[in-house]
Amino acid sequence: MSIRIPHPLFAAAFASAVAGSFLALVPGGAEAQSLDAKHPAPLVAGENTGTVDSMVGPQFWSFQSEKGSAIVIVRFGSMGLFGNATSATIQVVMHDTTGKAFGSESITSTGKPVEVKWPGTFGKPGIVVLEIRPPGNSLVRTGGDYSIQVTGAVSYANVKAQGPERIAGTYSLMICPPGLDCQAVRFFPNGTVKAADGTAGTWTSFDPGALIYTVKIGPNTWSLKLVPGRGLVSTSDTSSIVFQAVH
Numbered sequence: 001m002s003i004r005i006p007h008p009l010f011a012a013a014f015a016s017a018v019a020g021s022f023l024a025l026v027p028g029g030a031e032a033q034s035l036d037a038k039h040p041a042p043l044v045a046g047e048n049t050g051t052v053d054s055m056v057g058p059q060f061w062s063f064q065s066e067k068g069s070a071i072v073i074v075r076f077g078s079m080g081l082f083g084n085a086t087s088a089t090i091q092v093v094m095h096d097t098t099g100k101a102f103g104s105e106s107i108t109s110t111g112k113p114v115e116v117k118w119p120g121t122f123g124k125p126g127i128v129v130l131e132i133r134p135p136g137n138s139l140v141r142t143g144g145d146y147s148i149q150v151t152g153a154v155s156y157a158n159v160k161a162q163g164p165e166r167i168a169g170t171y172s173l174m175i176c177p178p179g180l181d182c183q184a185v186r187f188f189p190n191g192t193v194k195a196a197d198g199t200a201g202t203w204t205s206f207d208p209g210a211l212i213y214t215v216k217i218g219p220n221t222w223s224l225k226l227v228p229g230r231g232l233v234s235t236s237d238t239s240s241i242v243f244q245a246v247h
Contacts, residue, residue: 033229068153085111164205171243
């Protein structure tokens with residue numbers, strides 16, 4: 001695949017680096033943001049939103065391009081600290097399906113959303129992998145909310161929005177209740193949960209639209225909000241992460 005991007009950053013690199021094999025990345029169904037570079041989450045039509053977190057790591061998306069012109073739009077707004085706006089910079093990196101990066105752009109926000117647009121022309125169909133890299137600060141939690149939208153010569157024919165099962169994944173328990181050590185916890189698509197020590201549990205969707213879940217592990221019960229790509233947070237204090245997403 002070849003693409004010509006008039007944006008100065010991608011004018012040369014984008015035209016040549018995407019060419020080649022596309023492996024098995026054709027989207028089969030949308031899911032929550034992927035933390036695995038080898039299994040990027042397919043973008044759906046319209047805005048795809050997420051929260052990037054320096055304590056969690058980069059997130060990966062993919063989309064199916066068609067021959068013709070397209071526009072990639074990324075919006076980013078940094079998270080606050082103790083109610084105050086903070087400055088944060090994320091890096092948007094485009095890859096081919098072999099993992100080779102062929103362009104990147106840094107976006108800095110001081111609390112207000114910032115938008116970047118990349119118009120371009122795809123020479124033929126293929127797969128593009130889009131990586132959102134969080135700020136490189138492992139001492140203080142930084143990051144923020146972002147959205148991705150790709151319009152024009154893009155196919156979403158085989159992609160649909162995921163339901164409550166988007167909670168599925170592996171998390172680190174950050175707040176340790178009595179009788180349950182802080183450890184890795186696996187959430188399965190069928191509504192079951194299993195901690196690393198073998199303790200079993202369940203999850204149920206309480207409010208699908210708001211991504212509110214009820215989680216039970218052993219004698220412990222939580223009412224939590226899912227922030228895809230970041231984890232499960234307290235419904236009364238979204239800055240308090242109870243289950244942090246891991247790779």
